Amino acid sequence: MRSVGNFWKVPHSQIYREAERLKGAGHLDCRREETPGGRPRKVYSLAERGKRELSRWKEQPPQELPELRDPGLLKLFFGADPGPLAETRRAAHQRKLEEYEARKRENPGSGPQGPWLSLDAGIGHEREWVRFWSAIARDRRP
Numbered sequence: 001m002r003s004v005g006n007f008w009k010v011p012h013s014q015i016y017r018e019a020e021r022l023k024g025a026g027h028l029d030c031r032r033e034e035t036p037g038g039r040p041r042k043v044y045s046l047a048e049r050g051k052r053e054l055s056r057w058k059e060q061p062p063q064e065l066p067e068l069r070d071p072g073l074l075k076l077f078f079g080a081d082p083g084p085l086a087e088t089r090r091a092a093h094q095r096k097l098e099e100y101e102a103r104k105r106e107n108p109g110s111g112p113q114g115p116w117l118s119l120d121a122g123i124g125h126e127r128e129w130v131r132f133w134s135a136i137a138r139d140r141r142p
Contacts, residue, residue, distance in 0.1 A: 019044050027053055072133075082136050090133035097126035 010018075019042075022028045027050030032040045046054065072089040076082060100123045109116030 022050065026050070076136075086133045086137035090130055090137055093126050093129035093133060097123065097130055100126060 019028060019030075023030050023044070027047055028044045029047045030042050030044050033043045034040055072085060075085055100119060104116075104119055104123065109119075
């Protein structure tokens with residue numbers, strides 16, 4: 001798997017602040033690495049304390065549901081013309097679905113199962129959005 005960025009978006013500036021905070025709390029180790037461009041970069045790794053905390057965190061199932069922040073639904077809610085909006089949103093979700101399905105074909109999940117189960121969730125999520133927006137585009141009711 002490449003990244004959690006498809007289901008957990010965080011601005012880069014926040015990642016750097018959070019990495020420094022976690023380093024200060026003893027959860028991360030940091031080393032500098034030279035790059036071909038000459039500008040050193042920081043490479044973080046989990047410290048023992050961080051590994052223990054990560055293990056504890058993974059064992060606690062979340063109770064809250066995710067927050068849905070979809071600009072298409074927001075525009076629909078506020079009265080945007082459903083036809084053009086639905087076509088645009090359907091096409092965007094179709095492209096993401098095709099991207100996820102291509103990833104799954106590249107490697108059907110021979111490594112740790114967590115990333116592949118997450119990919120399956122993403123595929124199901126995108127299929128539902130394609131179904132929803134297709135129905136809106138077709139007859140303006142899902």
